[in-house]
Amino acid sequence: MKNFFPALLALGAVTLSACSTAPAPASLPTESQTVTGSEKAFAGLSDQIVYGTVTNTTNRPYQVSVTPYNQMSGGWCGGTLLSSTWVLTAAHCVEGQSTSSMRVRAGINDLTTSGGQLRTASQIIIHPYYSGAESGYDIALIRVGTAFTMGSTVQTAALPGxxxxxxxxxxxxxATVSGWGLTENGTYSNRALREVSIPITPTGSDCGSRPGNTICGKYYQGKDSCNGDSGGPLAARYNSKFYVLGIVSYGPAECRGYGIYTRVNGYINWIYQQTGISAQ
Known part of the structure; x- marks a missing residue:
């Protein structure tokens, strides 16, 4: 469910955004409508959670889908809802995209349906130091034009103080990583949100050389995020709140552990400056 960056191809790693071509829905809901019921430039990638389990947005209400308007049914990237109007994702998920093209969907499990709440981006902010995941700063913010309606399947995650x-x-x-990316079967999980719990370390060398302000997802029973999971949340619960600790960034092409996640705590001040949202 990750998107692995090309700079790590020498190590067998790639960025984890959705890299397969997905057919556009026959008709798309209009902006701000609540409904019921890609080829990205990273060749050779696939989308899914590896050796995880099917979950749903009741369990992960902060999880959103972040896609261009013509890739909505395929699962381009994920994101984390920080407020009713702000979404946290990876810079590589929105790099080169326009606000008019990007869509955010919340409260949805099956991306092939028109369910959930659909919003159009009104602002995209990429960290000014971002130049590729291998250099770090793989973090971006999306503001939607119309606020999401909070409910049992749509809730915010807290920023970790x-x-x-x-x-x-x-x-x-x-910590738990979730998304609609590739699974161990090499097939899409766009019909079901999946999650997997993995051991993490902010300082260990398990993932080898990596940028600063990143979290290493250590190898454990082959579990991992994979292509199509990029931008999604690495989260944990504490004092009855879900905290977003990391953002899916890149990892090994075979999606078998040692994934790299942007460490959210390292960007708390930047997020606050852009959104006014504080750590908790």
Whole structure:
């Protein structure tokens, strides 16, 4: 469910955005409508969670889908809802895209249907230092034109302040990554949101050389995010809140652990400056 960046191809790694061509729905809902019921420039990638389990937006209500308007049924990238109007995702998911083309869907499990709440981006902010995942700063913000309606399947995740960070983002802890990316069968999971719990470390060398302000998703039973999961949340629960610790960035092409996640706590000030949303 990751998108692995080309700079790591020498190590067998790629960025984890959706890289397959998905047919556009016959008719798309209009902006701000609540409904019921890609080829990206990274060749050879696929989309899904590896050795995970089917979940749903009731369990992961902060999970959103981030896609161009003509890739909505295929699962381009994921994102995390930070407020009713702001979404956190990876820079490589929105690089080169226009606000008019990007769509965010919340409260949906099956991307091939017209379910959930659909919104059009009104602003896209990529970190100014971003120049490719291998250099770090793989983080971006999307503001939607019309606020999402909160409910049982649409809720925000909290940004981790120093207190939550010191408890959750430490060696030996586990966190959950979710998305619609490729699975161990090499097929799309666009009909079902999936999740997997993996051991993480902010400082360990398990993932080898990596940019600063990243989290390493350590190898564990072959579990991993994969292509199509890029931009999605690496999250953990603490004091009855879901905290977004990381953003799916890149990892090994075979999607078998050692994935790299942008460390959200390292960008708290930047996020606040852009959105006014504080850490908790």
């Amino acid at each position: 120093s207190g939550a960070e010191s408890v959750l983002d430490v060696n030996g802890k586990y």
